[in-house]
Amino acid sequence: MNMKNMKSLLAIGSFTLVAVAMQGSAIAQQVNDPKFNKMIKDGFKAEGIASLDRINQDATQKFCSDPIFSGSKQGEKMREKIQKINMDSIKQPSDGKYIGDWKKGEAIAQSGRGATWTDKADTPIGGGCYNCHQIDPKEISYGNLGPSLTGYAKLRGYSQEIVTYTWNRINNSKAYNACSNMPRFAHFKLLTEQQMQDVMALLLDPASPVNQ
């Protein structure tokens, strides 16, 4: 190989290296920033039931606070790991029952209360489902941060596979989508097992207005 070829090869080689390095720095996990951590730590005080441990992030929250990395190809491995952690935490219903009372489920879906510093420890926490989803078509005040659930089982069927998937999604949506916007209702004990069975019925009972 002559000198000229050697030079151009080197040039191409280093160009590639730089390009890889640049891409690496453009999409990499956010570095720990002591200044930011201090700002967060000094920025809050405990109030009522909203204690300061609420700003101690778990692995899922930390990962999802960095949307550029968490949504990137480089973040894929971590995404899978986060999903597995969340999937592994899901418990199937202790009494083997998946479907409760859809009327109670509707009341849970309607309520967006609970868990704020103006609530008490015994304030019942709602599912807040209508904040983000269309569900019973008669309810016109619904949000659109999540997909419409109207006709849920009518469209998807009532198979055990769908039942288990829906149970898992309500328990811990991050098992399927690491940075889903949906709260982890079982993980943070926002809803009890009974309440989740009732919300299941709203989606999966053939008699529920959702499936008419």
Added chain:
Amino acid sequence: MQRKLSLGLASGVVAALLTVSSSVLAQKSATDDIAKYREMIADGNPSELYEAAGEELWKKPAGPKNATLEKCDLGLGAGVVKGAAAQLPRYFKDTNKVQDLESRLMTCMQNLQGRDPQEMVDAPFQKGPKKDMEAIVAYVVTLSKGDKIKVSTNHPKEKEMYELGKRAFFFQGGPMDFSCASCHAEDGKRVRLQDLPNITTQKGAALGWGYWPAYRVSSGQFWTMQQRLNDCFRQQRFPFPIYGSDLTMALSMYMAKNANGGTVETPGLKR
């Protein structure tokens, strides 16, 4: 009296409009009705009452030093109120800090009037010293109405605050995993019927930042930006954000800078 009556009538009409709930109306969202309401009371935003009280407080000697706020420097020079709110938050040399309007007003109250800022920080919203603050804020922001939002990140501390604010905007926590971005990082989203501005865009940021502080019809109160942020965090299920903290400066810097070029519509009129 007449204003009170027409306000009452207007709220009656808007309540009626909101209850005529056909599915068509739902799709249109409540925004149209709020717009109608705004139109009805356009010549009488209840913020005017706060604004008048605020102007009085600005000019009235108070505090241990028995001084007025008339020499307060909000960034455009001592005593210049007109247009000042449109350029906040900004870096202030005397405090070596990036400050929003409320933080800066606390500095002025401390330096000019000898008041203890901690009392302001600790006071609950709508009560005691905060009540004065809210009125003064109403007065100051009204004098920027119609101006273009023009916030600088030229100073390294301003730039740093913006970056910290951006990171805070996406910071998830609490038992529901929420961050500001959970609700405010996509176009065309709603919680129930409430439209959510996408604060990561100029248009959305201007819709948010440009319309607060505002008179809030549902609570019958004038809310400063600090209170608006505070209630967002409450609904995020976070702990209580400390009044005037760097965290709130950073988030305000992020919103304000993103909103640059938009119009100051404060005091706004909100649901």
